[in-house]
Amino acid sequence: MNWLHDHPDVRTIRVAAADLNGVARGKRLPARFADKVFTEGTRFPYSVMNLDIWGEDVEDSPLVFESGDADGLLMPTERGFLPMPWLSAPTALLPIWMFHMDGTPYAGDPRQALARVVERYKALGLTPVVATELEFFLIDDSGKTLRVPPSPRSGKRRTGGEVLSLRALDAFDIFFSQLYDACEAMDIPADTAISEAGPGQFEINLSHQPDPLKAADDSWLFKMLVKGLARAHGFAASFMAKPYDEWPGNGMHMHFSVLDAEGSNIFNDGTPQGSDQMRHAVAGCLAAMSGSALIFAPHENSYDRLVPDAHAPTGIAWAYENRTSALRIPASGPQARRIEHRVAGGDVNPYLMIAAILGAALIGIEDKIEAPEPIKGNAYALDLPQMPTDWEEAIDAFQNCEIMPRIFDRELITNFAMTKRQELHYMAELSDQEQTELYLDTV
Secondary structure, X not given: OHHXXXXXXXXXXXXXXXXXXXXXXXXXXXXXXXXXXXXHOEEEEHHHHHOOOOOOOOOOOOOOHHHOOOEEEEEEOOXXXXXXXXXXXXXXEEEEEEEOOOOOEOOOOHHHHHHHHHHHHHHOOOEEEEEEEEEEEEEEOOOOOOEOOOOOOOOOOOOOOXXXXXXXXXXXXHHHHHHHHHHHHOOOOXXXXXXXXXXXXXXXXXXXXXXXXXXXXXXXXXXXXXXXXXXXXXXXXXXXXXXXOOOOOOEEXXXXXXXXXXXXXXXXXXXXXXOHHHHHHHHHHHHXXXXXXXXXXXXOOHHHHOOOOOOOOOEOOEEEOOOOOOXXXXXXXXXXXXXXXXXXXXXOOHHHHHHHHHHHHHHHHHHOOOOOOOOOOOHHHOOOOEOOOOHHHHHHHHXXXXXXXXXXXXXXXXXXXXXXXXXXXXXXXXXXXXXXXXXXXXX
16 A cells, blocks of 8 residues: 555556456556455456456356356455556556455466465475566557558558567667566566567567566566557557468567575586486476467467467477477576476466466476487477367367366366367357457457
8 A cells, every 4th residue: 555655646546367368357446445455355256267258258157157156355466556657547556366255265366376386386495487588569450451560760661570670679669668667667577678570579578586476477467568558659569379470470488497495496407408307397398288288379379370380389399409399498507597488379378377387397396207308400390299289179188188187276277178168169250350350459
């Protein structure tokens, strides 16, 4: 409440939680009633955490009519109030998460799912260190065809991709300057920005931090901020996996290492190869790759990105300093030895993504799973086990995977699979253009 006291110009607040698709669900209320959220919480139906991508109830979900569409209790997270710089009026956002009425965490909440994985690490005296890299397109969607917005500086449109181009960054300098100011105000550790391979495509890295929940919060809030700020500038920003058929899609890569109780990186053994525990973590991630593909590619459009020779991994393999593999061990000093997980699209729910990766890595460490030999060369040209190639295959793999119940509560597994099967059914009624219009802002 001190934050509101220090910002008397804030007249309204939003309370919001991430549903299984990562969509913000919440309420608007006058700032003078904010203290009630801290003392009493607020209530949503449990089913709100399990809506489909259109915001509709999932048919036959046990959370709806079977249970009387009962309420859960939502309380503020440790994040507290944050400004919403993309809105014209001074407004605060209060992130919340769901509990049962007796105060126990609701396992169907994606943030609670990640907290559950983090607690398992803590019980072993371990702390994951996490960073994400988020790719997005700036898009003029005012016409029937998606285009790059004209540069506010020159008024011109750049029609091609410009990898690591300062000119492409400078063309939207006002937008990026405001974005970095907003990230600082929201305590989002935005680091390097680069232009990417697609027209109007950029990537911003969020710094490593020894708090996976904050890393997930930051990624979720960053997506909300970028999309909101772009609209304030008159164009769209999209984390959609593949908005353009002819250009590479958007990914959300994750880098992680693990610290022991003394703060030492357990992936580091002083050699470039990394420790046995690092290879066990790699093996766990590989073992869970097919089963967790639905987490990394949750929408129909996601599978347009996961095709050979499109800068997104398709084979299940790992390698040293090789961007064609699903898991990459970047060249680094020994203390920074880490794993880069390269599968997820920009359209993911960050809480579920980070939980799936860290959960799989922990299973590898706990079970001492042996990793296969790292690959060399072009992964697309090798005979490798493959990721699911379509949405329905990924849903089946998620439901049938023996590893998933060791990471996620069975209720979340059931809810997420039901949500995706409903979306799969109704998505078949939409044209490609209608699908793009749906996904462009939503994911």
